[in-house]
Structures are given as C-alpha cells and as structure tokens.
Amino acid sequence: MIVELGHFATILALGIAAGLAVVGYLSATRRNWARSATVLAAAQLLAVASGFAALLYAFLTSDFSVLYVTENSNTALPWYYKLSAAWGGHEGSFLLWTLMLAAWTWAVSIAGRRVPAEIHGRVLGTLGLLNAGFLLFLLSVSSPFERLIGGPAEGSDLNPLLQDFGQIVHPPMLYLGYVGFAVAFAFAVAALLARRLDAVWARWTRPWANVAWAFLTVGIALGSWWAYYELGWGGWWFWDPVENASFMPWLAGTALIHSLAVTEKRGAFKSWTVFLAIAAFSLSLLGAFIVRSGVLTSVHAFAVDPERGLYLLAFVVLAVGGALTLYGLRAPAIRARAHYWGLSRELMLLCNNLVLVLALAVILIYTLYPLAYEAVTAGEKTSIGPPYYNRVFVPLALALAAVLAVMPVSRWRRTPVVLFRNIGVMLVIALALGVLLPLVLGGAIAIGAMLAVGLGLWIAMTHVTDFRRRRRSLTRSYLGMVIAHLGFAISVVGVGVTSEFSHAVDARMTIGDSVKLNDVEYRLNRVERVEGPNYTADRVEFTTDTGVALYPEKRHYPARNQVMTEAGIAPGFLGDLYITLGEQLPDGSWGVRINDKPLVRWVWLGALLMAFGGILAVTDARYRRLSRRQSLPSRAVSGEPAVT
Amino acid sequence: MNRAKLFVPATLFGVLVIVLYLGFTLRDPTLLPSALLDKPFPGFDLPVLAGAPGERATRDRLLGETRLVNVWATWCPTCLAEHGELMRIRAETGLSIVGISYKDDSRKARQWLAHYGDPYDFNVVDLDGDLGVDLGVYGAPETFLVDAEGIIRFKHVGDVNPGVWRDEFEPRIAALKGKDEVAENRL
Numbered sequence: 001m002i003v004e005l006g007h008f009a010t011i012l013a014l015g016i017a018a019g020l021a022v023v024g025y026l027s028a029t030r031r032n033w034a035r036s037a038t039v040l041a042a043a044q045l046l047a048v049a050s051g052f053a054a055l056l057y058a059f060l061t062s063d064f065s066v067l068y069v070t071e072n073s074n075t076a077l078p079w080y081y082k083l084s085a086a087w088g089g090h091e092g093s094f095l096l097w098t099l100m101l102a103a104w105t106w107a108v109s110i111a112g113r114r115v116p117a118e119i120h121g122r123v124l125g126t127l128g129l130l131n132a133g134f135l136l137f138l139l140s141v142s143s144p145f146e147r148l149i150g151g152p153a154e155g156s157d158l159n160p161l162l163q164d165f166g167q168i169v170h171p172p173m174l175y176l177g178y179v180g181f182a183v184a185f186a187f188a189v190a191a192l193l194a195r196r197l198d199a200v201w202a203r204w205t206r207p208w209a210n211v212a213w214a215f216l217t218v219g220i221a222l223g224s225w226w227a228y229y230e231l232g233w234g235g236w237w238f239w240d241p242v243e244n245a246s247f248m249p250w251l252a253g254t255a256l257i258h259s260l261a262v263t264e265k266r267g268a269f270k271s272w273t274v275f276l277a278i279a280a281f282s283l284s285l286l287g288a289f290i291v292r293s294g295v296l297t298s299v300h301a302f303a304v305d306p307e308r309g310l311y312l313l314a315f316v317v318l319a320v321g322g323a324l325t326l327y328g329l330r331a332p333a334i335r336a337r338a339h340y341w342g343l344s345r346e347l348m349l350l351c352n353n354l355v356l357v358l359a360l361a362v363i364l365i366y367t368l369y370p371l372a373y374e375a376v377t378a379g380e381k382t383s384i385g386p387p388y389y390n391r392v393f394v395p396l397a398l399a400l401a402a403v404l405a406v407m408p409v410s411r412w413r414r415t416p417v418v419l420f421r422n423i424g425v426m427l428v429i430a431l432a433l434g435v436l437l438p439l440v441l442g443g444a445i446a447i448g449a450m451l452a453v454g455l456g457l458w459i460a461m462t463h464v465t466d467f468r469r470r471r472r473s474l475t476r477s478y479l480g481m482v483i484a485h486l487g488f489a490i491s492v493v494g495v496g497v498t499s500e501f502s503h504a505v506d507a508r509m510t511i512g513d514s515v516k517l518n519d520v521e522y523r524l525n526r527v528e529r530v531e532g533p534n535y536t537a538d539r540v541e542f543t544t545d546t547g548v549a550l551y552p553e554k555r556h557y558p559a560r561n562q563v564m565t566e567a568g569i570a571p572g573f574l575g576d577l578y579i580t581l582g583e584q585l586p587d588g589s590w591g592v593r594i595n596d597k598p599l600v601r602w603v604w605l606g607a608l609l610m611a612f613g614g615i616l617a618v619t620d621a622r623y624r625r626l627s628r629r630q631s632l633p634s635r636a637v638s639g640e641p642a643v644t
Numbered sequence: 645m646n647r648a649k650l651f652v653p654a655t656l657f658g659v660l661v662i663v664l665y666l667g668f669t670l671r672d673p674t675l676l677p678s679a680l681l682d683k684p685f686p687g688f689d690l691p692v693l694a695g696a697p698g699e700r701a702t703r704d705r706l707l708g709e710t711r712l713v714n715v716w717a718t719w720c721p722t723c724l725a726e727h728g729e730l731m732r733i734r735a736e737t738g739l740s741i742v743g744i745s746y747k748d749d750s751r752k753a754r755q756w757l758a759h760y761g762d763p764y765d766f767n768v769v770d771l772d773g774d775l776g777v778d779l780g781v782y783g784a785p786e787t788f789l790v791d792a793e794g795i796i797r798f799k800h801v802g803d804v805n806p807g808v809w810r811d812e813f814e815p816r817i818a819a820l821k822g823k824d825e826v827a828e829n830r831l
Contacts, residue, residue: 159721275653282657293668309668317661321654328651368660371667385772563759565752583755591751 003066006054007145010095013047013102014139016040017132020105024125028118028194037124041102041109044131048102052086052095055144059086064155068092068144074157074559076534084168085158090292090308091144093171097288098138100172100179101131108183108208115204122190123183130182133315141307157559160535166226174219174246178284180212181249184256185281188274189323192330197270202263205277207618209260212280213253214614220246221607229567234504234578234595236603239389244367245287248360252280255356257614262349266412268340271331272353278327282320283360289316290367343420345410351403359396363389394448401455401492404485405430408466423462430458442501442598452496459489480617487609494602498575502597506582510589517594521545522579524590534559540590542568542579552579552592576600685713685794686778693745693767694754701768706794710820711740712813713788714764714804715776717748718756720784726803727760733809734763739817743767746776746784789813791820 020040027033055068059082064070072092073085087093105127112120138144158167187205191197223246228236237243256276263273293309340346366384405427409419434454438446463482470478507515514523525541530553537555544550552568570577575598582591680686685706692699706713714730716723734741743764745753750769757764770776779788789798798816800808 271650279653286660289664313661313664313668316664320657321661324654324657325651328647328654331650333647333650368663368667372663375663375666563755582751583758591755593751 002054003058003063003145003147006051006057007143009047009054010051010135010145011139013044013051013098014132014135016044016047017102017128017135020044020128021125021132022128024121024123024128026121026125028121028125028190031117034117034121037121038109038113040128041106041124044128045099045102045106048095048099048135051145052099055086055092055095056083059083062155064152065148066144067146067148070148070152070155072155072158074155074534076559077158077163078533080168081158081163085162086144087171088158088162088167089144091138091142093175094134094138094142094292095144096172097175097179098131098134100175101127101134101182104180104183105131108186112204116196118194119187119190119196119201119204122193123186126186126189127182130186130319133319137308137311137315141311154559157534157557160555160557160564161230163534163557164226164230166222166230170219170222170226172219173215173222177212177214177216177219177253178246178249178287180208180215181253181277181281181284183208183212184277185323188277189326191274192326195330197274197330197332199264199267202260202270202273203623206257206260206264207623209253209257209277209280210614210618213250213257214611216246216250216253217607217611217614220250221604221611224607225604228600229569234502234567234580234593234597236498236600239366239386241367242287242291244363245283245290248363248367249280249283249287251356251360251363252276252283255353255360256280258349258352258356262346266340266346268346269350269353271327271333274331275327276353278320278323282316282323283364285312285316285320289313340413343406343410343415345407345412345415348403348407348410352400352407355396355400355403359393362392362396397492397495398451398455401452401459401489404488405455405458405462407485408462422465423458426461426465427458430454430461433457438497438501442497444501446500449496449500452492456489456493456496459492460486463489475620475622477617477620477622480613480615480620482613483616484610484613487606487611487613489606490602490609491604491606494599494604494606497599498597498603502595502600504593504595507592507594508585508589509592510587513589515592515594518596520577520596522550522577522594524592527590535564537566538581538584540568540581540592544570544577548577550577550579552581554581554584571601573601574598680780680796681799683796685788685790685796686775688768688770688775688778690768690770690775693743693750693769694757695766701766703794705766706742706790707792709740709792710817711742711765711790712804713742713744713790715744715746715770715779715781715784715786715788717746717784718752719748722803723785724760726785726805727763729804729806729809730763731761733804740765744775744779745769746781747771747773787813789816789820 020037023033023040024037027037057063058066058069059073060079062069062073062075062082064073068089068091072088073082077085085092087096105124108127109124112123115123184205187201187208191201220243223243224236227238228234256273256279259269259273259276262269289309289312293312366389369384406420406423409415409423411419431454434450434452434457437453438444438449442449463485467482503518505515505517507513509515509524511524511526514521516522522542522544525543527538527540530537530539532555535555535557537553539551539553542550542552548570550568550570553566555564555566557564565580568579575596578595578597580593582593584590685703687703689700689702692701695701712730712733716727730741733739741764743766745767747770750771753767753769757767768775773781779786785803787800787804788796789800791797797820798812800812802808804813
C-alpha cells in the first residue's frame with residue numbers, strides 16, 4: 001500500500017513539474033503568478049520525497065513483492081545497506097536524481113526570490129521542464145515501484161561491491177553535483193530568453209555553480225577513494241567511460257566557475273560563460289546517457305534496455321539541442337576590442353579555460369572514439385587505454401598548475417611588470433625542492449613526480465605570499481579561492497608522487513612467512529574465520545616491523561555466491577600500506593600482493609580542500625547582500641572581448 | 645563574433661548525437677554484422693592461465709575438434725550467471741570449451757575457477773584485450789562456436805543459458821559434428 005502511495009506521489013510529482021514549467025514561464029511576465037511557482041516548487045519536492053520515502057520503506061521492510069527491491073536487496077543486509085540499496089540500481093538511483101533536482105529547484109525558489117521575476121520565473125520553469133522529462137522517463141520505462149505477482153521469499157541481494165560505505169555517500173554526492181549544474185543551465189537559458197546576459201546574471205549564477213561543482217568534486221573524490229580500497233587493485237583512477245562521464249562535467253564546471261569570475265568582475269567572456277553553463281549540465285546528461293543506455297561497456301554500467309537509451313537520447317537532444325540553438329540565436333555576438341593587456345588576470349583565466357576545455361575535448365573524443373570507429377567501420381571495434389589519456393592529460397594538468405602558480409600576482413586588466421619579480425625566484429626554489437625532495441626521500445629520478453612537487457610548491461608559495469599581503473582585507477571568496485588552489489596543488493603532488501613512487505610485490509606466504517618491500521618487513525601472523533552479517537570471511541593478519549597491523553579479507557557472500565577481496569589498508573598521511581589476498585593455494589599458502597603507496601591520500605585530501613574552498617567562497621558577504629536587493633548596478637564594461 | 649559562429653556548439657552537438665545514435669543502435673548485438681562469421685579464428689599467441697610457467701597457446705590449439713570459445717572475466721556479473729550452464733554443458737556433453745580471460749586479473753581468474761569450478765580445457769590470458777579487438781568483442785560474455793578447422797561458425801553475445809544452448813548452439817553443433825564424421829569417413 002505504501003509503495004502504491006509512493007508511486008502515486010511520483011505520478012503527482014510529474015504533474016506538478018509540468019505545472020511548474022508552465023507557471024514558471026508565465027510568472028516571468030505576470031507578477032501575480034510568482035507565488036504559485038514557489039508553491040509548486042515546494043509541492044514538487046514534497047511529492048518526489050514521498051515517492052522516495054516509500055521506496056526506502058519498501059527496502060527497509062524487505063518488501064520482495066516489489067521487483068526492484070527483490071533485485072537489489074536481501075533480508076540479511078544490515079539496515080544501512082538496505083537503505084543505500086535503494087540507489088543501487090538504475091530505477092532507484094534515477095528516482096534519487098529527480099529528488100535532488102526537486103530539492104535544487106526548491107532551494108532556487110526560496111533563495112532566488114530577490115532575483116528579478118523575468119529571470120527567476122524562467123529558471124523555475126526550465127527546472128520544472130527538466131524534471132518533468134526525468135519523471136516521465138522514470139515512470140514510463142524505469143519505475144522502481146513495479147510489483148511482482150507472488151514475490152519471492154528472499155531477494156537476490158545487493159551486489160557485494162556496493163555493500164560499502166562508498167555506496168551510501170558516493171552516488172548522492174555525485175548526483176547533487178550532476179543535477180546541481182541544472183541550476184546554472186537554467187540560469188543560462190533564462191538569461192538568453194530574457195536577453196539579460198550581464199555581470200549581474202553572473203553574480204546570481206556563481207554561488208549555484210560553485211556549490212554544484214563542490215558536490216561533484218566530493219562525489220568524484222569519494223568514488224576514486226572507494227575504487228581504491230574496494231576494487232582491490234590499489235588504483236584510484238581508471239579512465240573508465242563512466243569515470244570520464246563524471247569527470248567531463250567537472251572539467252566544464254571548473255572552467256565555468258572561473259569564467260564566471262571574469263564575467264562577474266569584468267563583464268567579459270559573456271558568451272563563453274553562458275556556453276559553459278549549458279555545457280556543464282549537458283555533459284551531466286551525456287554521462288547519464290552513457291551510464292544508463294549501455295552504449296559503452298564499463299564496470300559501472302546498469303542493466304541495458306534499448307528503450308531507456310532511446311528515451312534518454314531523445315531527451316538529451318531536446319534539452320541540449322534546444323539550449324544550444326537558443327544560444328546560437330541569442331548569445332551576444334558583438335565583437336569588441338579586448339579590454340585587457342599582457343599578463344592580466346583575464347588572460348590567466350582565459351588560459352585556465354583553454355587548458356580545461358582542451359582536456360575536456362580530448363577526454364570526450366577518446367571516450368566516444370570507440371563508438372565513432374564502430375559506426376564508421378560498420379562494426380569493427382577498438383579501445384583506448386589509460387596510457388593514451390595520461391599522455392595528454394598529464395602535460396595539460398601540469399600546464400594548468402603553472403598558470404595557477406602565476407595567477408596570484410596578476411591583476412585585472414593589466415599587471416605591472418614589477419609584480420612578476422618575485423615569482424621567478426619562487427619558481428627556482430620550488431623546482432629545486434621539487435627535484436631534491438623526490439630524489440632524497442624517494443631515492444629515484446622521476447620527472448613527473450619532480451614536476452608535480454615543484455609546481456605544487458610553486459603554487460603554494462605564490463598563493464601564501466599573496467595571502468599574507470592581503471590578510472588585512474580578506475574576503476571569504478578570496479579565502480575560498482586560496483584554499484581550493486592549495487587543494488589543487490596538494491592533489492597534483494599526491495598524483496605525481498603516488499604514481500611514480502608506489503611499490504608492489506607479489507608473494508606466496510604461509511603463516512610465519514615474511515616479505516620485505518621498500519625496507520619494511522611484512523609478516524603473515526595468522527588466519528581466522530570471521531562471520532559478517534551476510535558473509536563469511538577468511539581474515540589474515542599481517543604485521544610489519546614498524547608496528548603496523550593489516551587485516552585483508554576474503555569474503556564469501558552466499559546470497560549471490562560471490563567472493564570478494566577486501567584489501568587490508570594501513571592509511572597514513574604520508575602513505576598507505578595496502579595488502580590484498582589472492583587465492584589460497586592447495587598447500588594452504590596464500591597469494592599475496594603487498595603495496596606501499598606514498599601520499600595517495602593527498603589526491604583526495606586536495607579534492608576535499610577544493611570543494612571546501614568552493615563552498616566557502618559562496619558564503620562571501622556580497623552574495624548575501626545580493627539576496628537583499630532587487631538588482632545590482634551592473635559593473636559591466638561595454639562590449640565583450642573575443643574569447644576564441 | 646558573428647552570429648554563425650555561435651551555432652558552432654549546436655553543430656558539434658549534432659555530430660555528437662549522430663555518433664551516439666549510431667553507436668547506440670549498432671551496439672545491438674542482433675544488428676551487429678559479424679565480419680568474422682565463417683572466417684578463420686584470428687591468430688593469437690597468449691599466455692595460458694594457470695599453465696606451466698611460461699606456457700603459451702596459439703590458434704593451433706583450437707584445431708581438431710568443434711569447440712566453444714568463451715570470453716569471460718571475473719568483473720562481469722553475467723559471466724557468473726552463465727558459469728553454471730557452461731559447467732553443465734561440459735559435464736553432460738563433453739564439448740570442449742576454451743576460455744579467454746578477457747582484460748582480467750589472472751589471480752582473480754584462477755581463484756574464480758578454483759571456487760566455482762573449471763569447465764574449460766584451457767584458458768588464454770588476453771590482458772590487454774588485443775584478441776578481444778580481433779574478435780570484435782563488445783563485452784563479456786561472448787561465446788564463439790569454432791569448428792575443427794578453426795572456422796568461426798556462430799557467435800553469441802550475452803549469457804549462454806539453457807534456452808540459448810538448446811535453440812542456438814545444439815542444432816549447429818549437431819550439424820558440425822555430422823560434417824566432421826562425413827569428413828572422417830571420406831578419409
């Protein structure tokens with residue numbers, strides 16, 4: 001009964017979303033409709049939340065008469081995995097997606113009340129239209145509420161890979177980011193429709209883009225961390241099509257939040273910024289299509305259903321094609337002379353955008369190349385592996401780091417040459433340390449790691465110097481930027497060092513055996529049988545001569561008759577020790593792989609700092625002031641510099 | 645900037661949609677023209693999973709009898725689903741099955757076979773997926789029917805279940821076996 005109520009609430013939500021689309025656009029020109037749009041946004045959230053709550057209830061009570069529950073849950077699951085199993089498959093995760101869009105829509109309807117009605121109404125209308133499309137897709141070909149006649153007594157269980165803390169937090173964070181870009185998208189569409197693309201528009205859009213970007217950053221970092229400890233390969237990024245699907249909107253979003261800075265402060269890059277706002281969400285949609293249509297094979301892919309793929313493709317064509325056509329018709333097309341010279345901050349941000357978009361284009365082409373190749377050659381296959389990606393992406397990331405290191409000394413419009421004096425000295429010091437530190441501590445020459453450490457230090461030095469110079473007049477947005485940039489530097493150092501200085505050894509070990517790796521001795525002490533809530537495991541205890549204990553496990557899940565390896569990890573700020581079990585050989589010994597991974601946590605720590613910086617910037621006083629005023633005097637300079 | 649330039653994104657997007665649409669419709673395995681049908685199985689020289697140290701296998705090891713060549717991996721849930729059927733086929737019909745451990749961790753693959761049973765005569769390790777590319781593998785699992793001369797006679801994408809076995813494989817194998825016997829009698 002509760003499931004039927006949830007189903008009904010979701011159908012109701014579709015109606016409300018469609019209503020919001022109509023009322024939202026009407027309220028842009030008719031003042032008295034504005035109140036109704038806000039009410040509808042709240043009603044939509046309530047309705048989708050009720051539907052989602054009903055699904056959670058079905059999972060919590062293990063209602064196996066619901067097909068989706070049967071496919072993804074089991075009575076032996078602990079309660080928190082029962083709940084997170086609700087987004088363990090396509091249908092439920094898509095309901096979560098619509099719930100988040102409803103939540104963003106509601107937040108915009110509340111926080112954006114002071115935005116002029118001609119924009120606000122169109123933003124809500126666009127968001128309503130998008131969610132109507134999603135809900136129609138959900139209810140027509142992906143309903144999680146479908147009943148089974150005579151349901152089984154036991155469910156087929158959640159994939160053991162997903163029985164993990166990562167599954168609880170990674171998808172919601174990721175979706176908040178994906179869907180959050182819908183707000184920037186809606187602002188772009190609204191501004192184009194209302195022909196109000198100015199610096200004020202950038203100031204409204206910026207906080208939303210920042211928050212969505214921060215969620216996506218955390219979501220990707222969590223996914224990378226999860227893959228690292230759960231998949232048992234010790235890797236943290238695989239250039240898998242679905243990882244790329246989350247990384248492309250992130251790159252577009254990163255370019256967007258930087259381009260928005262130029263549009264807000266200088267009124268420049270307007271067409272480019274609005275394009276990026278459309279692109280970020282379009283790439284989120286493209287990602288959803290890739291993951292949910294089965295068009296590319298991936299460890300992440302959901303079950304394939306051609307109907308779903310075609311619907312999603314049609315939706316992508318309407319939403320993205322519509323927005324880009326609108327862009328072609330309405331984006332400002334005035335070619336103006338550039339209002340910045342030499343190494344101005346505008347130029348720095350232009351370089352930032354060029355590098356990010358270039359990286360994005362390469363990843364997009366590489367991801368889709370196998371598809372295009374197959375289409376052109378009528379069925380022949382090819383694939384592009386991680387070395388191709390790394391060859392292009394690593395130099396681009398290092399170039400981005402170099403631009404970022406110079407950025408703090410630059411000024412808007414024009415940078416006095418005198419300001420560049422010190423950064424050369426800093427570069428020399430940073431590069432010297434970058435060569436020395438890996439050489440002394442790692443004992444090897446590794447160009448990639450040396451450049452990463454050197455550039456990371458350079459970024460830190462120039463930012464800290466600028467921070468000290470400005471400490472009397474700090475704004476939160478400036479502080480957020482510094483923290484995010486230091487986070488980027490930390491990630492770069494982490495990636496460089498862990499890629500080049502990780503060690504691994506494979507061994508066959510029985511109880512009492514020891515193996516030495518990189519001057520640390522690992523001893524296999526004992527093996528014990530452990531009973532989990534829904535699995536049994538062999539747990540092996542290792543200790544090192546440095547006094548660290550690790551407990552890798554081999555788990556057997558009877559519900560799906562699946563065996564999982566659980567890595568034994570000793571995490572550390574300066575590096576992880578990481579052990580995975582292979583098979584147990586007939587003589588009772590174990591195949592063991594021992595890794596040490598220096599600075600691997602810096603990869604994610606840096607990402608978390610980036611996200612924190614992004615959120616901190618949003619709390620800046622000027623965005624709070626914004627919400628108390630009807631409008632702001634535009635600081636836009638006349639005309640617009642050519643971007644391309 | 646003139647107006648036409650602003651339509652560049654929309655145009656590029658149009659191209660992208662065409663690629664996606666073609667990719668999406670082409671990847672339907674029933675529409676996929678298998679260029680390899682009735683062609684010799686591609687040559688290979690790959691390590692043998694859990695073989696003697698340094699042992700490798702080439703295309704020659706496929707010759708001599710009708711076999712199934714099954715592309716599988718431990719990361720592929722559908723492969724686990726079809727595993728029981730492969731075990732049954734091997735046990736009940738004695739048909740030779742050769743495995744291609746596709747883009748997989750060999751330790752995991754060995755452990756999988758130790759755990760779930762081993763229906764394969766032998767497995768070759770296609771770590772980089774090169775043989776997979778030659779075979780036009782879309783994704784695991786895929787199963788090829790290869791005759792005694794090493795010619796690919798049929799390809800099935802997706803799991804081999806009792807229905808697929810009965811409707812697709814059994815009649816074709818019966819026909820091939822008949823041909824083999826005729827050939828032997830002539831000699």
